Each structure stands twice: as C-alpha cells, then as structure tokens.
Amino acid sequence: MILRLAFGSLLARALTVSMTVLAIALSVALFLGVEKVRTGAKASFADTISGTDLIVGPRSGSVQLLLYSVFRIGNATNNVTWQSYQDIANRPEVDWIVPISLGDSHRQFRVMGTTQAFFEHYKYRGGRSLEIGDGHGLNDLYDAVIGAEVAATLDYAVGAPIVVSHGLASFTHHDDQPFRVAGIVDRTGTPVDRTVIVSLEAIEAIHVDWQSGAQIPGQSTPVEQIRQMDLSPSAVTAALVGVKSRLQIFGLQRWINTYPEEPLLAVLPGVALQELWQIVGVAETALIGVSAMVVVTALLGMMAMIFSSLNERRREMAIWRAMGARPSTILGLLVLEAALMAALGALLGLALLYTGLALAQPVVDSAFGLWLPIAPPTGRELATLAGVIGAAALVSLFPALRAYRLSLSDGMMVRI
Amino acid sequence: MKPIYLALATTTLATPALAQDTRELDAHVHGVSTVEIAVEHGAIEINILSPGMDIVGFEHEASSAEDKEAVAAAIRQFLTPEEIVSLPEGAGCRLTEVLAHLHTGDHDDEHMHEGDDHTHDDDHAEGEEHDHEDHADEARHSEFHVTYGFACDDEDALTGVGFPFFEQFPNAEEIEVQYVTETGAGTAELTPDAAKVSFE
Known part of the structure; x- marks a missing residue:
C-alpha cells in the first residue's frame, strides 16, 4: 500500500524526480566506471609480463630493473657481462633465458636487441604470446620486428628501411647499416608495441666501428665483412629467465643475488609489479575519493530536493495526517521515496555503465592498450550500490524527520 | 730474462688476482623476517629467514650454556612446523621436509638439499647449527634459516598461509612474504595482527 503511494507520489513529480534519479545514476556510473578502469588498469599493468619467472639485471632496485627491462622507462645502471649471463644460462634450474640489450633508439622508440626466443617466451595478459601479423621474425642479421604502435605512428610496412640511432636522443645514426622491417607484432597493449626489436648480433654489428660511444672517424667496415665476423655480445642489459620448477625460483634468485663475480639482481616480475603499483597506488586512492565525493554530492542534491518538496507538499502531508496516517507513516513514506529514487538511480547507473563499457571497450583497448572486462557486478560493486541506497535512506531521514514533526500543525494552520 | 725478473713478474701479476676479494653484506633488519x-x-615450499635477534634475543656467538640452550630450543621449535605455519585445513597437507639451522657469520655458504623423498610420509627432520669461523668481527649477524616442504591433496584449497610464528617469537614484528603460485607472484607484509598471507 505504502509502496504504491510512494510510487504514485514520485510519478506525480516526474520531472524533478527524474532529474534527481539521473544525477544519482550518473554519479553511480562514474563511481563504478572509475572502479572498473582502476581494476582494469591494475590488471593490464600486472599482465604486462607473464610466464617469466625472474628478470635478471645489474644490481639496482627491483622497480628500476622492471621499469627499464619491461617498460623501457629509464636506463640501466650497468650491464650484465656475457660471462655471467652464460653462468646463469648454464644453471640446472634454468629452463630458458632470453637476453635483452637496450640503449639505441629509432626516432622516439627504443630499440631492443634480443633473440628469436623472445617471441616464444614473452607472454602477456595471462599467457598470450606475441603474434607477428605481417611478415616474419628475425631471420636475417638486419631484420627488425616492430611493435604495432611504431608501425602506426611512423607509417611503416613490412620491407621499409629503418636506421637505428646511437643512444636515446642523439644525432648520430647507424646509417651505414640500415635495417629492414621484417615483421609487425600485433597490438598487445604492452611496451612491446613501442619497441623496435632486432637481434642481439645486430646490436653488436652496428657497433663494430664504434669505440667508447663514438664512431671511429673514417672507419667503416663493409657489411659483407661484418656478416663474417663473430658477433657474440660482450654484455647484455638484462635477461628474462624461466625456471623448470616453480619451487626452484627462490633458490635461483638467491644464487643470482649472491653471485660473487658480479653484482646482479634477480626479481620476480609479479613482486616487482606489485611494488611499483604500491607507489602508483596513491593516485588510485585519490580517484576513488573523488568519485565517492560525486556520489555524496548527488545524494545531498537529493536531500535538498526532498527538503524543497516538503514545502510543496505541506497540504498533502496534512491531508494524510487528517485521514489518519500516523507521523511515522509520513516518515516511512519519505524515506521509502528516497530509497526508491536511489535504487532507480543505481539501476540506471548500472545500465549506463555497461552501455558505456560496451561502447568504449574496443576503443580503449586499441588506443591505450587497456582491457576493460565486461563482467557482472562484483560483490564489492553490489555492496557499493546497496551502500548508495542505504545512504539515500539515511540522508532522507533529515527532511523526513522535519515532516514528521511539522506535518500536522504546519499544513493545517492557515497562513496569512 | 733473469730468473729474478721472472719471479718479480709473477708476483706483480699474481697480486691483483689475490687482492680480488668480494666484500658485501646482505641487508639485515631486526624485527623483520623474510x-x-x-x-x-600440490607441493608447497616455505623458506623462513629470521634474524637471530627476533628468535633468541641475541646474535653473538652462542658460547655460554644458556645461549646454546636457547638456540637449541629455538631450533626444536622450528622443527614443529604446526607452531610456525598453518595451512588451510581443506588442502590436506602432509609435511615432507623440515630443515632448520642457525646461520652465523657474514659469508653465505650454500645449503642445497635435494632428493628428499616426497612420497614418504615420515618426516625428514634435520636440526643443525652452523658456526663458521669468524671472517670479520664487525657487522656480524646471525640468522635462522628454516625450510618446510608440504605435499597437499587439494592445491585449489591452498589459498594462503597463516603464521602462528608471531605467537612463538614475540620479538618478531614483521614478515615480508614473497610468493609464487600457479596464478602469479606477489608480496605481502605480515604483522602479528595480520598474520596471514592470501594468494591472489
């Protein structure tokens, strides 16, 4: 009975009520949307690298090692000598090891020297492998495989020539030994998209005539001669390692971290990612705070709306009372109306969120490499919605209590 | 070349090689176990590294009978894993391996142990105390190294590990956990009030 009354009452004021419901819906959609983006970003971030058990580099910090070896942000403090690399590769626990050599660039993108095994073992988003959509992998010494973003930004197709620059922002180019785009990796949403991948030998090859970071003037070894040379590297920047059994990870990690011949560092990618996220996570809390404030604002708006409606409804309330409604009924009616509005707002908000997600998902994935999963609301989100409805009922208590006290006297008295 | 030059050459060449001495120390924080x-x-392996300070209250060499007894008591405690770690009931885990020793001195020697028969149910227990010759007197710390191996029937039920450890050793303030499971790796900081790590 009272539910029907509440509905009827809301319907009678359809315009103001629908505005309030819309405000709540938008705030709820925003709050849940931020939550989705946050968890999606966190998952995408954690999915940048998977399947790798240890990242090995020179001893520095775990976050720094992760940043330059996986995200290509910042620089290495040191290199790892080829001898140490071989020592690690020969450990019985090691299943596979992939070297990474950084330090050169092509336009704004980093060049990474590695082996064909990188394509086999680098996994992202829960075990997905890199797919070379166009062309093939690193077959020739001067083959380069580029990420999707490199191809899109510089408008490169398979077969295009690439000249690698020495260092990260320099005017010296390795133009005597141009590369050729051999393949383009499909978009992954990982830093691989922004990387030019060449073979480890190629990194050595382009530095044949270089000494202490500069080209020896006038010296230029012909390409045919370089192809005949022994191009095994003297050092690498970092290495990705997979172990045979997970139970051996920590043992190998300790062995590497206490390797006496060279200060090395081995980190578990998952642990380093989590440490990095803890640093970034402050912004996350701020985002949640802001969107929660939006919800609070919407609820306060609803309270103001109910307060002002009390004035319009003074007569109505008085008639209820005159017809025998108890003050508590009036109170219940107002609280119920508020809860209904909030519930409608929450439902509409959910609808908005899922429509938005469905529309934005492919765009966000291709533009930012951020995968927003469309999944039914989690327990946490449902609890948030219930919280919004509860909070609405709670704030409506203030106008409802006012109506409770004043409903009879106020409405019945004839004001002059 | 006269023999004397040769000898001289040998010594000058050999000296740098001999001087190659690595000096490094691991970080050692009292109150924090790793x-x-x-x-x-279905197999779970747990390694615990605890500063001697947290466990027995001192890190000097256990010379007095009292100190030695304290170390022995601590190792006995570590050899009863249910007082140190707790695994979910539903996982049905059996102890397959337990190893505890006190590690003193600043040089890390390797403790590799393999070939433990995981099919046997009888506990393979080993308690020992390593006392190395003093390499350097300054910055000497001691650390308890403990390893537990369990075989569990239901890996899916293995969602976390609790640490009654804190109840046994009131000096221990924090545990830094690193874990790797099927789904990935992670880290957690445990305190006496939140003494359980959940694998995500």
Whole structure:
C-alpha cells in the first residue's frame, strides 16, 4: 500500500524526480566506471609480463630493473657481462633465458636487441604470446620486428628501411647499416608495441666501428665483412629467465643475488609489479575519493530536493495526517521515496555503465592498450550500490524527520 | 730474462688476482623476517629467514650454556612446523621436509638439499647449527634459516598461509612474504595482527 503511494507520489513529480534519479545514476556510473578502469588498469599493468619467472639485471632496485627491462622507462645502471649471463644460462634450474640489450633508439622508440626466443617466451595478459601479423621474425642479421604502435605512428610496412640511432636522443645514426622491417607484432597493449626489436648480433654489428660511444672517424667496415665476423655480445642489459620448477625460483634468485663475480639482481616480475603499483597506488586512492565525493554530492542534491518538496507538499502531508496516517507513516513514506529514487538511480547507473563499457571497450583497448572486462557486478560493486541506497535512506531521514514533526500543525494552520 | 725478473713478474701479476676479494653484506633488519613461498602441483615450499635477534634475543656467538640452550630450543621449535605455519585445513597437507639451522657469520655458504623423498610420509627432520669461523668481527649477524616442504591433496584449497610464528617469537614484528603460485607472484607484509598471507 505504502509502496504504491510512494510510487504514485514520485510519478506525480516526474520531472524533478527524474532529474534527481539521473544525477544519482550518473554519479553511480562514474563511481563504478572509475572502479572498473582502476581494476582494469591494475590488471593490464600486472599482465604486462607473464610466464617469466625472474628478470635478471645489474644490481639496482627491483622497480628500476622492471621499469627499464619491461617498460623501457629509464636506463640501466650497468650491464650484465656475457660471462655471467652464460653462468646463469648454464644453471640446472634454468629452463630458458632470453637476453635483452637496450640503449639505441629509432626516432622516439627504443630499440631492443634480443633473440628469436623472445617471441616464444614473452607472454602477456595471462599467457598470450606475441603474434607477428605481417611478415616474419628475425631471420636475417638486419631484420627488425616492430611493435604495432611504431608501425602506426611512423607509417611503416613490412620491407621499409629503418636506421637505428646511437643512444636515446642523439644525432648520430647507424646509417651505414640500415635495417629492414621484417615483421609487425600485433597490438598487445604492452611496451612491446613501442619497441623496435632486432637481434642481439645486430646490436653488436652496428657497433663494430664504434669505440667508447663514438664512431671511429673514417672507419667503416663493409657489411659483407661484418656478416663474417663473430658477433657474440660482450654484455647484455638484462635477461628474462624461466625456471623448470616453480619451487626452484627462490633458490635461483638467491644464487643470482649472491653471485660473487658480479653484482646482479634477480626479481620476480609479479613482486616487482606489485611494488611499483604500491607507489602508483596513491593516485588510485585519490580517484576513488573523488568519485565517492560525486556520489555524496548527488545524494545531498537529493536531500535538498526532498527538503524543497516538503514545502510543496505541506497540504498533502496534512491531508494524510487528517485521514489518519500516523507521523511515522509520513516518515516511512519519505524515506521509502528516497530509497526508491536511489535504487532507480543505481539501476540506471548500472545500465549506463555497461552501455558505456560496451561502447568504449574496443576503443580503449586499441588506443591505450587497456582491457576493460565486461563482467557482472562484483560483490564489492553490489555492496557499493546497496551502500548508495542505504545512504539515500539515511540522508532522507533529515527532511523526513522535519515532516514528521511539522506535518500536522504546519499544513493545517492557515497562513496569512 | 733473469730468473729474478721472472719471479718479480709473477708476483706483480699474481697480486691483483689475490687482492680480488668480494666484500658485501646482505641487508639485515631486526624485527623483520623474510619468507618465501612457492606452490607447484600440490607441493608447497616455505623458506623462513629470521634474524637471530627476533628468535633468541641475541646474535653473538652462542658460547655460554644458556645461549646454546636457547638456540637449541629455538631450533626444536622450528622443527614443529604446526607452531610456525598453518595451512588451510581443506588442502590436506602432509609435511615432507623440515630443515632448520642457525646461520652465523657474514659469508653465505650454500645449503642445497635435494632428493628428499616426497612420497614418504615420515618426516625428514634435520636440526643443525652452523658456526663458521669468524671472517670479520664487525657487522656480524646471525640468522635462522628454516625450510618446510608440504605435499597437499587439494592445491585449489591452498589459498594462503597463516603464521602462528608471531605467537612463538614475540620479538618478531614483521614478515615480508614473497610468493609464487600457479596464478602469479606477489608480496605481502605480515604483522602479528595480520598474520596471514592470501594468494591472489
């Protein structure tokens, strides 16, 4: 009975009520949307690298090692000598090891020297492998495989020539030994998209005539001669390692971290990612705070709306009372109306969120490499919605209590 | 070349090689223990590294009878894993391996142990105390190294590990956990009030 009354009452004021419901819906959609983006970003971030058990580099910090070896942000403090690399590769626990050599660039993108095994073992988003959509992998010494973003930004197709620059922002180019785009990796949403991948030998090859970071003037070894040379590297920047059994990870990690011949560092990618996220996570809390404030604002708006409606409804309330409604009924009616509005707002908000997600998902994935999963609301989100409805009922208590006290006297008295 | 030059040459060449001495020390924080947990195919291995300060209250060489007894008591405690770690009931885990020793001195020697028969149910227990010759007197710390191996029937039920450890050793303030499971790796900071790590 009272539910029907509440509905009827809301319907009678359809315009103001629908505005309030819309405000709540938008705030709820925003709050849940931020939550989705946050968890999606966190998952995408954690999915940048998977399947790798240890990242090995020179001893520095775990976050720094992760940043330059996986995200290509910042620089290495040191290199790892080829001898140490071989020592690690020969450990019985090691299943596979992939070297990474950084330090050169092509336009704004980093060049990474590695082996064909990188394509086999680098996994992202829960075990997905890199797919070379166009062309093939690193077959020739001067083959380069580029990420999707490199191809899109510089408008490169398979077969295009690439000249690698020495260092990260320099005017010296390795133009005597141009590369050729051999393949383009499909978009992954990982830093691989922004990387030019060449073979480890190629990194050595382009530095044949270089000494202490500069080209020896006038010296230029012909390409045919370089192809005949022994191009095994003297050092690498970092290495990705997979172990045979997970139970051996920590043992190998300790062995590497206490390797006496060279200060090395081995980190578990998952642990380093989590440490990095803890640093970034402050912004996350701020985002949640802001969107929660939006919800609070919407609820306060609803309270103001109910307060002002009390004035319009003074007569109505008085008639209820005159017809025998108890003050508590009036109170219940107002609280119920508020809860209904909030519930409608929450439902509409959910609808908005899922429509938005469905529309934005492919765009966000291709533009930012951020995968927003469309999944039914989690327990946490449902609890948030219930919280919004509860909070609405709670704030409506203030106008409802006012109506409770004043409903009879106020409405019945004839004001002059 | 006269033999004397040759001898001279040998010494000058040999000296740098002999002088190659690595000096490094691991970080050692009192109150903070390190725990590594690895899970694979129903097998779970837990490594605990605890500063001697947290466990027995001193880190000097156990010379007095009292000190030696304290160390022995601590190792006995570590050899009863249910007082140190707790695994979910539903996982049905049996102890397959337990190893505890006190590690003193600043040089890390390797403790590799393999070939433990995981099919046997009888506990393979080993308690020992390593006392190395003093390499350097300054910055000497001691650390308890403990390893537990369990075989579990239901890996899916293995969702976390609790640490009654804190109740046994009131000096221990924090455990830094690193774990690797089927789904990935992670880290957690445990305190006496939140003494359980959940694998995500």
